[in-house]
Each structure stands twice: as structure tokens, then as C-alpha cells.
Amino acid sequence: MASNGNNHVSTKPPPEPSPLRKAKFFQANMRILVTGGAGFIGSHLVDKLMENEKNEVIVADNYFTGSKDNLKKWIGHPRFELIRHDVTEPLLIEVDQIYHLACPASPIFYKYNPVKTIKTNVIGTLNMLGLAKRTGARSEPSSLCTYYLVLGNVGPLSHHLFLVQNRILLTSTSEVYGDPLVHPQDETYWGNVNPIGVRSCYDEGKRVAETLMFDYHRQHGIEIRIARIFNTYGPRMNIDDGRVVSNFIAQAIRDEPLTVQLPGTQTRSFCYVSDMVNGLMRLMDGENTGPINIGNPGEFTMLELAENVKELINPEVKIITVENTPDDPRQRKPDITKAKELLGWEPKVKLRDGLPLMEEDFRDRLGISRKK
Numbered sequence: 001m002a003s004n005g006n007n008h009v010s011t012k013p014p015p016e017p018s019p020l021r022k023a024k025f026f027q028a029n030m031r032i033l034v035t036g037g038a039g040f041i042g043s044h045l046v047d048k049l050m051e052n053e054k055n056e057v058i059v060a061d062n063y064f065t066g067s068k069d070n071l072k073k074w075i076g077h078p079r080f081e082l083i084r085h086d087v088t089e090p091l092l093i094e095v096d097q098i099y100h101l102a103c104p105a106s107p108i109f110y111k112y113n114p115v116k117t118i119k120t121n122v123i124g125t126l127n128m129l130g131l132a133k134r135t136g137a138r139s140e141p142s143s144l145c146t147y148y149l150v151l152g153n154v155g156p157l158s159h160h161l162f163l164v165q166n167r168i169l170l171t172s173t174s175e176v177y178g179d180p181l182v183h184p185q186d187e188t189y190w191g192n193v194n195p196i197g198v199r200s201c202y203d204e205g206k207r208v209a210e211t212l213m214f215d216y217h218r219q220h221g222i223e224i225r226i227a228r229i230f231n232t233y234g235p236r237m238n239i240d241d242g243r244v245v246s247n248f249i250a251q252a253i254r255d256e257p258l259t260v261q262l263p264g265t266q267t268r269s270f271c272y273v274s275d276m277v278n279g280l281m282r283l284m285d286g287e288n289t290g291p292i293n294i295g296n297p298g299e300f301t302m303l304e305l306a307e308n309v310k311e312l313i314n315p316e317v318k319i320i321t322v323e324n325t326p327d328d329p330r331q332r333k334p335d336i337t338k339a340k341e342l343l344g345w346e347p348k349v350k351l352r353d354g355l356p357l358m359e360e361d362f363r364d365r366l367g368i369s370r371k372k
């Protein structure tokens, strides 16, 4: 029984919250869109986001390179939603944060349909920025993009204050540095990219995507984050993805020669997927727009990588050299000073610890167990 303080005693229970108030309460949870969430990095990110019970996660994916299989443990979960959607079409939903990952990332796949790749990067990013603008991903000078949602008199919740942060994160790429002339690459380097080559649909596409992010930020005050991702590997990569780590592991397991593309002295720096996902979340939740390199500075030539895979997975396997494709970057290694200083992030998993974890997943999916 509640008293109104006027000697009048009401026997009525407090009114039910209106549907609008209920909706506002619901909104107080973070509703997060992950484009490309059925893909390799996207699905690991979804796993991590779903660990937080305050998060509702919506995945939009066209399954060009992603797969529902990667999300099977979440399908049917009340805080999870999966939409078959191509980001080159507008998406009208209500969200608080957008992780925009959608785009084929393996050179084989992105070169297969270059027009679609550049459309995904340009039109897809425009559509996601349009969504961010409509849903209010603003960086208000007074509040630095934090919206306090105070609920009215809704029973026990009436004194609670909820924080809703609206923002969009783009996963850009180390490919924006092209065939870099500085080593290692830090974020101030503008890159050395061929604008008309076979990789340009991806490299230039991501560069335009970064430009769009900053133009929306400056012109419309959209709260943005840009991660420049360096070569990432781990469980759930497509077995026939075409990228080097997945190729070598699948080849070693199948007893096929490891195909080192010439000259074999070109370098890459490989980041394990759990480190990558932590870096992306730190960036999203921090206060820096980026661009920030997220990658593992441990640098290997492709011949060294092949030797490591041979030693760890199949000491009997042959290593052969094969032709390379045009414009292959000759060296790549992230300078992660900014990530360390601004995000307090650095990778933890060494290549030699990450490769066996990926081997286990590939063996499961290929149905080939280790020889005794």
C-alpha cells in the first residue's frame, strides 16, 4: 500500500509502465550491430559481445564468405538476431553501436568479384554511416557522445541511470599502406597503393571507407572508430580461404606440399583472433577515433612461416615455391605504439601457440586426426 503523503491511502498497485517506457528500458541495454558477423573475425567478436548479458547482438551478413555455422550456438538465443542482409542495401534498424566488418578479406575472394568488393566498401560503409547518423551516433561536445537515459517512475527502476553510447567502428586494413616504403608501419604513413591494380578494389575501397568515416565525423559529428587490422588467423577461417596461414595448415594436414609464393622472403605479422577481438572492443569502448593499428608485430617471412607449420604440424610435408600474384606487399609489420598507449592493448598469443589451436579446429572440420 502506498501513501501519497496527503492522508489519502491508495489500495491500487502502481500502474504498469507504459509500452513506451518499457521500450526505453529495453533500449537501455546495448544493442549492437555486427556487419559480417557470420565471418571469421565477426563471429569471434559476436561470441565475446554475447558474454555480456547487457548486450543484444544483431548480425547482418550476406553469407558470401561468412557462414551460419559460425554462429550456430547463438541462433535462437533471446539476445541474438541474425539477418541475411547485404550492406550494399540500406538497413533500417535501431542500434547503439555498429561494428562494421562486412567485406571479403581474402585476396582470392575479393579479386573474384572486384566490383562487388568496392561496392561493399564504399556503398556498404555509406549505408552504415547513414544508419549511425539516423540512430544518433553523435559526438556531442558536451557529453562526448554519451546519452544518459533517465527512466521515469517505473517502480524499482525509477532511480536508475543508463548510459547509451552510440558509435560506429570500421575494420579497415593494413592494406591501406599498400606495398609500404616505411617499416614498420605507423598510422601517420599515407601508404603506397596502386590505384588501378587487381588488389585496388580492396585497398582503395578501404581507403575510401576511412575517408567516408572521417567526413561523416567532421560534417555530421558522427562518433567513429577506425581499426587497421593486420593479418589475422585462428579457428573458423574458411578452409579454402586462400590466405597463407589457412592454406599452409590445410596443406600440412592433408599431406600436400606447402605452397610458398615467390619470392618467399616477403613478410607478414600474424595476429591471433582472440587478441584481435579484444583490440577491436578496446577501441570501440575507448575515446579515440583512430585510425589505430591492431596487429601482432611478430614478423615472419613466408618461408619461415612454412618452416614453423612444417615443424609443428607435419614434419614430413614438402615446401615448394609457386608463382605470386601482382602487387603483393613485400613487407608488413605494425607499429602498435598507439594501441599500447591509447588503448592499453597488446597481443598476447605468439604464432607458435596460435597455430596448434587453429590446427585442432581444421582437423575437426576436415575429419583428419593427427598421425600417431
Ligand SMILES: O=C(O)[C@H]1O[C@H](OP(=O)(O)OP(=O)(O)OC[C@H]2O[C@@H](n3ccc(=O)[nH]c3=O)[C@H](O)[C@@H]2O)[C@H](O)[C@@H](O)[C@@H]1O
Pocket (backbone or CB within 6 Å): 105, 106, 107, 173, 174, 175, 202, 229, 230, 231, 232, 242, 243, 244, 245, 247, 248, 259, 260, 261, 262, 266, 268, 302, 324, 325, 328, 329
Ligand atoms: O589476412 C589478412 O588479414 C589480410 O589478408 C590479405 O592480405 P595478404 O597479406 O596478402 O594475405 P595472404 O593472402 O594470406 O598472403 C600473405 C602472403 O602469403 C603469401 N602466400 C599466400 C598463399 C599461399 O598459399 N602461399 C603464400 O606464400 C602471399 O604471396 C603473401 O605474400 C588481405 O588483403 C588483407 O586485407 C587481409 O587483412
